[in-house]
Amino acid sequence: MVSKKKKQKKSQLPFRLNILFFIVFLLFSALVLQLGVVQILNGETFQAEIDRTTNDYTKISVPRGKMYDRDGDLIVGNDAEYSITYTPEKGIQAENRLKVAEKLAEYISMDSEKYLDGITKQNKKDYWYVNNTEEARDLLSQKEEEEMDNGEQYHEIIDRISEDKVDDYSKQQLEVIAIKKEMDKAMTLTPQVIKNEGVTSEEFARVSARLDELPGINATTDWNREYPYDGTFRDFAGSITSESQGIPKDKEDYYLSRGYNRNDRVGNSGLEEQYEGVLRGRKEKIKYTTDKNGTIVGSDVVVEGQRGKDLVLxxxxxxxxxxxxxxxxxxxxxxxxxxxxxxxxxxxxxxxxxxxxxxxxxxxxxxxxxxxxxxxxxxxxxxxxxxxPGSSVKGATMLAGYQSGAISPGQSFYDRPIKIKGTDEKSSWKNLGYVNDYQALEQSSNVYMFFIAMRMAGEYNYQYNEPVNFDYAAFDEMRNYFGQFGMGVPTGVDFPYESTGYQGSNPSAGNLLDLAIGQYDTYTTMQMAQYVSTIANDGYRVRPHFMKEIRNPVPHEEGLGPIYKSNNTEVMNRVQMSDSQIDRVQAGFHRVFQSPNGTASRHFADKPYDAAGKTGTAEYDVYENGELKASTENLALVGYAPYDNPxxxxxxxxxxxxxxxxxxxxxxxxxxxxxxxxxxx
CATH class of the missing domain: 3.30.450 (Beta-Lactamase)
Structure with a gap:
């Protein structure tokens, strides 16, 4: 039989467990309630606090790719130099920047014209404002402060600061202003160059040893373009913007959408601009960890930078x-x-x-x-x-005559002065008598080309000093033929801009004759080079180009890396003329340079490389203030060699x-x- 005492102990144990479970339940309930309060009532507040301590990223520019010539000789390189930069933290105040500027001025000099001459009255007034905040505030009445926002207050105070307050700054103060001016350009967590010209090794060492005293300041290496060949080919290589210029204002949207910062240097002319996307490189991406006050508490490189790819020209x-x-x-x-x-x-x-x-x-x-x-x-x-370009275009004129049916290969005309009623008499450089197509090129007959032009315009019954019945569609027809060789149209050269020349706008009979001998429309030297190349290349017009290869950079910075891309030959078009017709013009060009009657033979006939080509002379009257000052000539020459395999x-x-x-x-x-x-x- 169980005793009464043992029964009482058994009955008390479950009761105590129940109390314990109840207390635990209350604690868990309180915890859940608290979590609910945190999540529901204060969630946004705490999330905002978390957001203030999230990671921020910035990108650091890298040196640009280099340019080499076809033999691997350096044309454009990078010259490393010391640089002092400033990377502002979040929420940095003007007073804090000023303190850093004053401290930095103890270690570097900013007394060059580049920095001191760039200081404006605005910069001086801003410096006075930061140093004299109380006095500056007194320049506004209480009513004005209430009616203006902070930005309006600042600008109004700056306007009211008298010039006598900022005209007697010492040289040391001006250097501080110059430093602060550069620091004020910086965007949050984005490095801004303070000084990169003339930074001495002593300055670099002094700043490097005191970085803990200079929040946001860093001593690093920057680069500038160097040109081993000095001015040779310099304008083709182009230029890049400075740090103060940054990306061009008129192209901000374009560059910002491609990951550029506003103070990034970019190519703004020549091949630097044409191949900006190749030369710019891959920026180094850095992750900054900041606390709720915006102070940087850690950083880490998440993407290694790589300098730009190299161009082999x-x-x-x-x-x-x-x-x-x-x-x-x-x-x-x-x-x-x-x-x-x-x-x-x-x-x-x-x-x-x-x-x-x-x-x-x-x-x-x-x-x-x-x-x-x-x-x-x-x-x-x-x-x-x-x-x-004068008569150098006559190869295209001859081929236009063949293709249009105005003349046939081997046809002859009597070279004598031409006169259309109401126009001046036109002639060759001398009366050449009967000439066929070969001789017309060899001796540069203008009259032969005039007959081609007249026949293309539908006039087959020309009589001296009689009117002609022209179809002026011949202007478009001849220009279409010329365009097949690259004259009057874009050559397609890999450069930011090219002129296509001037196209005359007065469709008269005399001007059509002048068009046929290169004395009406105008063309660039590059267009003329493409034209003669097309004749030399059996009628295939190829795109002229400066870029031969793009090479990946090599880690040790010297020499050429592996090929990233090659620029292959691009045929833009094949002219409409037949091989036999092109052969005749090539033979005519060969006579110009090699036969005794050729207009260039005394310069080329004795050369071993067996050249061919065409001379050109065009009248050029020089006017000043509407008055004729001189009658001069444009002299041109096109050619190729060797004749058999150019x-x-x-x-x-x-x-x-x-x-x-x-x-x-x-x-x-x-x-x-x-x-x-x-x-x-």
Whole structure:
């Protein structure tokens, strides 16, 4: 029998457990309730607090890719230099920036013209405002403060600060202002260059040793473009913006949508601009961890930076230098020999390219300053500047005559002066008598081309000094044929901009005749190079290009990495003319350079490289203030060599020549001499 005492103990145990369970239940209920309060009532507040401590990311620019010539010689590189930068934390105040600027001014100098001359009255007033906040606030009444927001108050105070308060700053204070000015440009967590020109090793060391005293300041290395060949090919290479310029204002949306920062340097001309996407590289991406006060508490590189890819260009820099020199020497000789007659001769341009691939081997433009007696490189004028090329277009005119049915191969005309009623008499450089198509090219007959133009316009019964019945659709027809060779249309060259030349707008009979001999519309030297290349290449027009290859960068920064992309030959079109017709024009061009009657034979006939081509002369009247000052000539020359298997084609344009009328021949000969000498070395 169980005792009464044992029964009482058994009955008390469940009761105590129930109490314990009840207490635990109450505790859990309280916890759940608290969690509900946190989540439901205070969730947004706490989430905001969490958001304030989330990670932030920024991207750091890397050095640009380099440019090399076809032989691997460096054209554009990067010159490393010391740099002092500032990366502001979140919520940094103007007073804090000023303190950092004052401290930094103890370790670096900002006394160069670049920095001190850039200080404005606004910068000085802003410096005074930060240093004299109480006094500055007194410049506004209480009513004005109530009626204005913070931005309006600031601008009104700045306007009311008298100039006498900011006119007597010491040099040391001005240097602080210069530093603060650069710091104020910085965006949150984005590095801003404070000084990168003339940073001495001592300054770099002093700042590096005191980074803990200078929040946001860093001592690092920056880069600038270097040009081992100085001015040679410099304008084609192009330029990049400075840190102060950043991305162009008119292209902000374009660049910002592609991950650029506003203070990033970008290509703004030439090949730097054309291949910006290749040369820019991959930015280094850094993750910053900040606390609720915006203070950076940690950072980590999440994407390694990689400098831009390298460009291998088609250009041969040794050939480029020689052609620059040839042009300068020939211009100097012409001007020194005939200073009065050639007082308007101020430039000459030339392009050399591979007619089979479109690779541009050299492109030179030289300008002469008659007052300073100095030359400067204007290579891009071969793409931007258009001139009337004269008879050098006659190969295209002849082929237009064949294709249109205006003439047949081998047809002859009597070369004598032409006169359409109501127009001036026109003729060749002399009366040549009967000439066929070969001879018309060989001796540069204008009259032969006039007959082609008249027949293309439907006039087959020309009589001296009689009116003609022209179908002026012949202008469009002839220009269409010319365009197949690259004249008057874009060449497609890989450059940010190219001129297509000027197209005359007065469709008269005389102007049609002038169009046929290259004295009406104008063309660039690059267009003329593409035109003669098309003839040399059996009628295939290829796109001229500067980029040969894109190479991946190599880690050690020297030499060329593996090929990323190659620029293959691109045929833009095949002209409509038959092979046999093109053969006849090629033979005519060969006669120009090789036969005794050829207009360029005395310069080329004895050369071993067996060249072919066409000379050109166009009248150019110089006017000043509406008054005729001089009658000059544009001299042109196009050609290629060797005749049987062309390796190089060239075009030369020398505007406003008054005397020494073989300068175009001498430059052309110098180009081919330099090419074949360079090839044999």
């Amino acid at each position: 088609t250009v041969d820099m040794e050939l480029q230098k020689k052609i620059d020199e040839v042009i300068r020497d020939e211009m100097k000789t012409a001007i020194q020999k005939y200073p009065v007659e050639n007082r308007y001769l101020d430039r000459a341009m030339a392009v050399a390219m591979n007619p089979q691939t479109g690779e541009i081997l050299a492109a030179s433009g030289q300008r002469y300053d008659h007052e300073e007696h100095e030359f400067s490189n204007i290579g891009t004028s071969t793409i931007y500047n258009a001139n009337a 390796e190089v084609a060239f075009a030369v344009m020398v505007p406003k020549v008054g005397e020494n009328n073989d300068i175009n021949h001498k430059i052309g000969k110098g180009i081919l001499d330099a090419y074949f000498e360079n090839k044999d070395e």
